[in-house]
Amino acid sequence: MTGGRRDKVQSIRESWIATAIVIGVLLVCVFTFMFPHGFFTPKSPIQIRRTDTPNVQTGTCESPEHVNKLEADIASLLETNAGLKKRLAEQGQDNTQKQVMVLGDQHKVGPFGTVKALRTNPTVVPDESVNPRLAKMLEKVAVGKELIVALANTYVKDMLEIWFTSIKRVGVTNYLVVALDDQIVEYCKTNDVPVYKRGPEEVIDSVARSGDAHAVSGLKFHILREFLQLGYSVLLSDIDIVYLQNPFDHLHRDSDVESMTDGHDNMTAYGFNDYFDEPIMGWSRYVHTTRIWAYNSGFFYIRPTIPSIELLDRVVDRLSKQPNLWDQAVFNEELFFPSHPGYEGLHAAKRTLDFYQFMNSKVLFKTVRKDDKLKKMKPVIVHVNYHPDKLPRMKAVVEFYVNGKQNALDAFPDGSGW
Numbered sequence: 505m506t507g508g509r510r511d512k513v514q515s516i517r518e519s520w521i522a523t524a525i526v527i528g529v530l531l532v533c534v535f536t537f538m539f540p541h542g543f544f545t546p547k548s549p550i551q552i553r554r555t556d557t558p559n560v561q562t563g564t565c566e567s568p569e570h571v572n573k574l575e576a577d578i579a580s581l582l583e584t585n586a587g588l589k590k591r592l593a594e595q596g597q598d599n600t601q602k603q604v605m606v607l608g609d610q611h612k613v614g615p616f617g618t619v620k621a622l623r624t625n626p627t628v629v630p631d632e633s634v635n636p637r638l639a640k641m642l643e644k645v646a647v648g649k650e651l652i653v654a655l656a657n658t659y660v661k662d663m664l665e666i667w668f669t670s671i672k673r674v675g676v677t678n679y680l681v682v683a684l685d686d687q688i689v690e691y692c693k694t695n696d697v698p699v700y701k702r703g704p705e706e707v708i709d710s711v712a713r714s715g716d717a718h719a720v721s722g723l724k725f726h727i728l729r730e731f732l733q734l735g736y737s738v739l740l741s742d743i744d745i746v747y748l749q750n751p752f753d754h755l756h757r758d759s760d761v762e763s764m765t766d767g768h769d770n771m772t773a774y775g776f777n778d779y780f781d782e783p784i785m786g787w788s789r790y791v792h793t794t795r796i797w798a799y800n801s802g803f804f805y806i807r808p809t810i811p812s813i814e815l816l817d818r819v820v821d822r823l824s825k826q827p828n829l830w831d832q833a834v835f836n837e838e839l840f841f842p843s844h845p846g847y848e849g850l851h852a853a854k855r856t857l858d859f860y861q862f863m864n865s866k867v868l869f870k871t872v873r874k875d876d877k878l879k880k881m882k883p884v885i886v887h888v889n890y891h892p893d894k895l896p897r898m899k900a901v902v903e904f905y906v907n908g909k910q911n912a913l914d915a916f917p918d919g920s921g922w
């Protein structure tokens with residue numbers, strides 16, 4: 505009896521345990537079905553970012569389809585994770601991160617003499633929406649995403665003829681005149697010269713009509729911006745320039761700005777160590793300075809990069825606040841002055857073009873025409889920037905270099921003759 509009772513109690517106990525196990529298994533299955541990602545589904549991006557492999561447990565009673573679905577869920581979570589990481593990197597948490605993005609991965613430094621910093625900045629993503637009409641025109645005119653651009657109004661019509669004739673002569677087709685008045689538009693059209701005029705909605709017309717050379721100079725930095733935003737490199741050119749070779753064959757394209765110089769020899773063009781003398785200081789009377797003659801803002805090649813556009817914006821901004829400043833002086837200050845208290849300098853890469861190839865009129869009239877060896881070398885361009893009698897000197901340059909008239913330059917004084 506006792507034994508039978510014990511057996512009965514045991515079997516009741518066992519059936520209770522069996523029932524409990526069955527209920528437990530059922531509960532697990534129900535919960536696994538209702539919450540396949542567990543109770544604490546990671547929802548915020550931060551949790552996703554931290555959890556490289558989401559912790560999803562599969563129950564014992566998963567069907568194969570369910571397992572597949574869970575695997576797909578994991579894959580999509582990982583994808584979201586990678587996407588978020590990428591987006592965060594693109595947004596850039598700080599300047600350092602931006603730098604890393606520009607420079608690529610961090611590197612160990614190589615052996616002595618093998619280290620070279622980056623100087624060629626990446627180009628911007630073209631944005632056609634800033635000026636669809638200009639974008640269409642540039643698609644036709646530009647070659648290799650680059651072109652010569654010059655601003656012109658009626659006052660420079662005679663020089664403009666020499667300018668575009670010389671460009672056509674050297675076989676360059678990728679050039680564009682930004683006309684500042686309707687007469688120039690007509691003049692260019694009759695001479696088969698690519699021309700672009702801004703719409704009447706633009707504010708430039710009053711500046712253009714004034715004929716003020718300095719106002720036009722400030723304007724060109726403003727107009728240039730759109731060309732760069734559209735993704736084009738621009739060889740900005742004044743009109744008082746004669747082209748003797750294709751300039752695009754003589755650029756380096758390694759810098760944000762490649763400019764001709766107002767310098768006249770190796771030192772002044774490319775930079776030198778000059779000293780300032782203060783005798784009262786005795787032993788330390790000489791203080792060394794770093795000097796370079798100004799870059800000529802009438803002829804420079806500018807690549808569509810962030811530093812380039814920042815340069816244009818800085819120049820435009822300063823000229824709009826102080827209109828009597830000389831645009832070339834502002835252009836140089838923005839390019840060269842380093843960061844200092846209260847001022848953040850521009851970080852643009854720059855290159856001085858060869859002053860014999862991209863020749864200013866001081867080099868030509870003071871040096872080259874008197875030197876038998878230099879006389880025989882043909883420059884890429886001659887810019888009559890140092891002399892007010894521009895038209896006759898431009899004509900003389902054509903006579904000398906194009907028509908071979910050996911004495912064409914002789915009649916002119918070295919300077920302006922006053």
Ligand SMILES: *[C@@H]1O[C@H](CO)[C@@H](O)[C@H](O)[C@H]1NC(C)=O
Nearest residue numbers: 768769770771773774858860
């Ligand atoms: C100027 O520099 C060039 C190249 O760097 C060199 O060949 C030439 O001799 C230099 N001229 C003078 C006058 O030092």
